[in-house]
Amino acid sequence: MKINQTIIIGSGFGGQCAAINLLKKGLSDFIILERRNFVGGTWCQNSYPGAAVDVQSPLYSISHEPYAWSQMFADQKELEIYTNHVIDKYKLRDKTHTNCNVTKVEWDAEQHHWVVDTENGETFYGQFLINASGPLSTPVIPDFKGKDRFKGKSFHTNDWDHSYDYKGKKVAVIGSGASAAQVIPTIADDVAELHIFQRTPHWVLPRPDYKFSPIQQKMIGNKYIHKALRTAIYWQLETRLIGFKYSKLALNLIAQREAKKFIKQQIKDPKLRAAVTPDYTIGCKRIIISNTLYPAMCQDHVTLHSQDSSIASIDAKGINTTQAQHIDLDLIIYSTGYDATDGPISYPIIGKNKQALAEKWSDFPRAYLGTTVPDFPNFFMIIGPNTGIGHTSAIFIIESQMNYIMKAIEATLKQGSKAIEVTEKAEDKYTTMIHKEMKKTVWQTGGCNSWYKNKSGHIVAMYPGFSFVYYLKANHFKARDHQFYA
Numbered sequence: 001m002k003i004n005q006t007i008i009i010g011s012g013f014g015g016q017c018a019a020i021n022l023l024k025k026g027l028s029d030f031i032i033l034e035r036r037n038f039v040g041g042t043w044c045q046n047s048y049p050g051a052a053v054d055v056q057s058p059l060y061s062i063s064h065e066p067y068a069w070s071q072m073f074a075d076q077k078e079l080e081i082y083t084n085h086v087i088d089k090y091k092l093r094d095k096t097h098t099n100c101n102v103t104k105v106e107w108d109a110e111q112h113h114w115v116v117d118t119e120n121g122e123t124f125y126g127q128f129l130i131n132a133s134g135p136l137s138t139p140v141i142p143d144f145k146g147k148d149r150f151k152g153k154s155f156h157t158n159d160w161d162h163s164y165d166y167k168g169k170k171v172a173v174i175g176s177g178a179s180a181a182q183v184i185p186t187i188a189d190d191v192a193e194l195h196i197f198q199r200t201p202h203w204v205l206p207r208p209d210y211k212f213s214p215i216q217q218k219m220i221g222n223k224y225i226h227k228a229l230r231t232a233i234y235w236q237l238e239t240r241l242i243g244f245k246y247s248k249l250a251l252n253l254i255a256q257r258e259a260k261k262f263i264k265q266q267i268k269d270p271k272l273r274a275a276v277t278p279d280y281t282i283g284c285k286r287i288i289i290s291n292t293l294y295p296a297m298c299q300d301h302v303t304l305h306s307q308d309s310s311i312a313s314i315d316a317k318g319i320n321t322t323q324a325q326h327i328d329l330d331l332i333i334y335s336t337g338y339d340a341t342d343g344p345i346s347y348p349i350i351g352k353n354k355q356a357l358a359e360k361w362s363d364f365p366r367a368y369l370g371t372t373v374p375d376f377p378n379f380f381m382i383i384g385p386n387t388g389i390g391h392t393s394a395i396f397i398i399e400s401q402m403n404y405i406m407k408a409i410e411a412t413l414k415q416g417s418k419a420i421e422v423t424e425k426a427e428d429k430y431t432t433m434i435h436k437e438m439k440k441t442v443w444q445t446g447g448c449n450s451w452y453k454n455k456s457g458h459i460v461a462m463y464p465g466f467s468f469v470y471y472l473k474a475n476h477f478k479a480r481d482h483q484f485y486a
Contacts, residue, residue: 001125002125003111003113003125003126003127004029004030004031004124004125004126004127005027005029005030005126005127005128006018006022006027006029006030006031006126006127006128006129006130006409007030007031007033007114007116007124007125007126007128007129007130008030008031008032008033008130008132009032009033009102009105009116009129009130009131009132009133010032010033010034010041010131010132010133010134010382011032011034011039011040011041011087011092011096011132012040012041012042012043012083012132012134013041013042013062013083013394013395013398014041014132014134014382014383014398015032015034015041015130015132015382016041016062016083016086016087016090016092017062017382017395017398017399017402018130018132018382018402018405019032019090019092019095020062020086020090021402021405021406022406023090025406025409025410027409030095030126031095031096031097031124031126032092032095032096032097033096033097033100033102033116033118033124034096034097034098034099034100035099035100035101035102035119035133036098036099037098037099038098039087039092039093039096039098040080040083040084040087041083041134042134042136043076043079043080043082043083044080044083044084045158046076046157046158046160046179047076047080047160047162048076048157048158048160048179048182048183049160049182049183049186049187050182050183050184050185050186050187051075051076051179051182052073052074052075052076052182053073053074053075053079054073054178054207054289055073055237055392055393055394056072056073056233056237057069057071057072057073057074057078058072058220058226058229058230058233059230059233059234059237059392059393059395059396060074060393060394060395061082061230061395062086062395062399063227063230063395063396063399064223065085065086065089066220066221066222066223066226066227067082067085067220067221067226068212068217068218068220068221069212069217069220070211070212070217071209071210071211071212072208072209072210072212073207073209073289097122097124099120100118100119100120100122100124101118101119101120102116102117102118102119102133102346102347103117103118103119103347103348104116104117104347104348104349104350105117105129105347105348105349105350106349106350107350107351107352107376107377107378107379109352109353112127112377112378112418112419112485113125113126113127113378114126114127114128114129114378114379116129127378127418127419128378128379128380128409128412129378129379129380130380130381130382130405131345131349131379131380131381131382131384132382133345133346133347134382134383135338135344135383135388135461136338138338138339138346139156139157139158139159139334139336139337139338140336140337140338140339141156141334141336142336144311144313144314145312145313145314146313146314146315147314149314149315149316150314150315150316150317150318150329150332151316151317152317152318152329152330152331152332153330153331153332154331154332154333154334155333155334156333156334156335156336157179157180157183157333157334157335158338164331166187166190166191166330166331167190167191168190168191168192169191169192169330169331170191170192170193170195170318170327170328170329170330170331171187171191171193171194171195171329171330171331171332171333172194172195172196172197172318172319172327172329172331172332172333173194173195173196173197173333173335174197174311174332174333174334174335174336175197175198175199175334175335175336175337176196176197176198176199176200176201176202176335177202177286177288177335177337178286178288179335180196180335181202181204181288181290181293182290183333183335184196184293184296184297184302185290185292185293185295185296188296188299188302189299191301192301193301193302193303194296194299194301194302194303195302195303195305195319195327195329196297196302196303196304196305197305197310197311197319198275198276198304198305198306198307199307199310200278200285200307200448200449201275201276201277201278201306202278202285202286202287202288203255203256203259203278203282203283203285203287203288204259204262204263204276204287204288204289204290204293204294205255205258205259205262205287205288205289206258206262206289206290206291207289207290207291209291234392234393234396237391237392237393238391238392238466238467238468240390240391240392241391241465241466241467243255243283243442244283244390244391244441244442244443245437245440245441245442245464245465246440248281248442248445248446251281251282251283251442252281252282255282255283255287256281256282259282259287260277262294263276263277263294266294266295266298267294267297267298268298269298272297272298272304275304275306276294276297276304278448279447280446280447280448281442281445281446281447281448282442282446283390283442283443283446284442284443284446284447284448284450285446285448285450285452286390286450305321308322308323309321309322309323309325310322314332317329319332337451338451344365344384344385345357345381349376349379351373351375351376351377351379352375352376352377353375355375357373357376360373360375360376363456363458364385364454364455364456364458364460365384365385365454365460366385366386366427366431366460367381367384367385367386367427367431368422368426368427368430368431368481369387369401369404369430369470369473369474370383370384370385370386370387370401370463371384371387371401371404371405371474372408372421372422372427373422373427374421374422374423374424374427375421376421377419377420377421377485378412378419378420378421380401380405380408382398382401383397383398383401385460385461386431386434386438386459386460386461386462386463386464387401387463387470388452388461388462388463389462389463389467390443390462391467392467396467396471397463397467397470400467400470400471400474400475401474403471403474403475403477404474404475404477407477408420408477408482411477411479411482411484412484415484416486417484417485417486418485418486419484419485420482420483420484420485421482421483421484421485422481422482423481423482423483426478426480426481426482434463434464435458435459437464437465438458438459438462438464440464441459441462441464443459443462443464444459
C-alpha cells in the first residue's frame with residue numbers, strides 16, 4: 001500500500017496551483033485525481049458557444065505564468081490552451097490519474113492519513129488531502145415536472161453536446177445568468193426560434209474588451225510588462241469592493257445608473273425593458289458583462305419569458321408555460337447553474353470520530369480562511385466557503401490560499417508531526433467575523449435571492465472584504481490557531 005504525501009482532487013487552476021506550489025517546495029510526492037478523462041478543469045470542460053472569462057486575462061491567470069493573450073477577456077479556447085500550457089510546463093499529466101471520480105474520502109485516525117475511494121474501484125492513500133474540485137463543477141438541473149418526457153435534445157451548458165447541430169432549430173435556454181448570457185447571443189442568429197426562460201433578471205454592463213495587436217501580445221507575454229499590467233488591473237478592480245460593501249450610494253449613482261442607461265440604449269421596446277430591469281441593487285447578484293445580450297433579445301425570433309410566463313411543465317414536444325402556452329422545441333439548454341453553496345463538494349468526507357463534513361455543515365458551510373475545518377486533519381479546500389470574489393480574479397484568492405496551505409504543511413513536517421488541525425475556537429472566531437462583515441455588503445442587503453446564499457440564508461459563496469486583506473490573513477500563518485498530532 002503506497003501512501004502519498006499529498007493527494008490533490010481536481011486538475012483545474014486550483015489543482016494546478018497546488019501542484020506547482022508543492023513542486024517549488026520540493027514536496028513532489030503527490031498525485032492528482034481527475035474525474036474526467038482529460039485534465040484542465042473548468043476551461044476544458046465548459047466549451048459551450050460563447051464561453052469566455054469576465055475578468056481581464058492578465059489578472060485571470062497564474063501570477064508567475066505570463067501569457068501573450070490575444071484579447072483582454074480571453075475566450076474558452078484560449079483559456080484551454082493556456083491551461084494545457086501550464087499543465088505541460090510542469091509535467092502535471094504525469095502526476096494525474098484521469099477517470100478517477102472520487103466517491104468517498106475518510107480519515108484513518110490510527111494511521112494518520114486519508115483513504116480516498118474512487119468509482120473505478122481504486123483506492124488511494126495520502127497524508128494530506130487538498131480538494132480542488134471547484135464549487136462550480138457540479139451542474140444542477142431543476143426537477144421540472146415532466147422533463148424526462150422530452151423527446152428532443154437537452155443538455156446543461158456544462159456538458160455541451162457539440163455533435164448536435166442547433167442551426168435552424170427551435171431552442172429554449174432555461175436560465176439567464178452568466179453562461180446563458182454568453183450562449184444566447186452566440187446562437188441567436190443561427191436558430192429558427194429562441195425562447196429564453198428568465199427567473200430573475202441580472203444587471204448588465206458593457207464589456208470593455210480589446211483585441212491585442214501582435215506587438216502588444218508579445219509585450220504582455222514579457223514577465224515584467226505582465227506584472228505591471230496585472231498590478232494596474234488588480235488595483236482598479238479592487239476599488240469595486242467600496243461599492244459592494246461600503247457605499248450603496250456609489251453603486252446606485254455609478255454602476256446602476258450606467259446599467260439603466262445601457263438598457264435604454266440597447267432596447268427600444270418598453271415591455272422588454274421592464275422585463276430585463278432588476279428590482280434589486282446592482283451587485284446583489286452577479287453582474288453580467290456583455291455588449292451582445294440585449295441586441296440578441298431584441299430579434300423578432302427571440303422571445304423572453306419572464307416570471308409571468310414561467311415553466312409549468314415539460315412534455316414530449318416542448319415546454320408548457322404558466323400562461324397555458326405550449327412551445328414546440330427541438331432543443332432545451334439548461335443554463336441553471338451549480339450546487340455551489342449547499343453541496344460545494346460532490347463526494348462525502350468523513351473526518352475524526354466518523355463525523356461527516358455534510359453533518360458539520362448542516363446549518364451552512366464554514367471553514368477557517370475558507371480552507372480548513374476542525375475535526376478534519378490535514379484537509380484543505382481550494383475556493384471553500386466564503387472565498388468567492390465578486391470584484392476581482394478568483395485565481396488571486398487561490399494563490400493566497402496556497403500561501404496558507406503550504407505553510408500549514410511545512411509547519412507539520414518541520415515539527416515531525418503527522419497531522420495538523422485548526423481549532424474550533426479559531427474557526428468559530430473567523431466565521432463569526434465573516435458573517436458580521438457580510439451584513440454590510442450588497443449581497444446581504446441588496447434585496448435579491450442569489451446563489452451566493454445557502455438554504456439557511458447565510459452568504460457562503462463570497463468573501464466580504466478586500467482581496468488583499470484576505471491575502472494578508474492567509475499569508476500570516478498562526479500556529480496558535482492549530483493543533484498538531486505527533
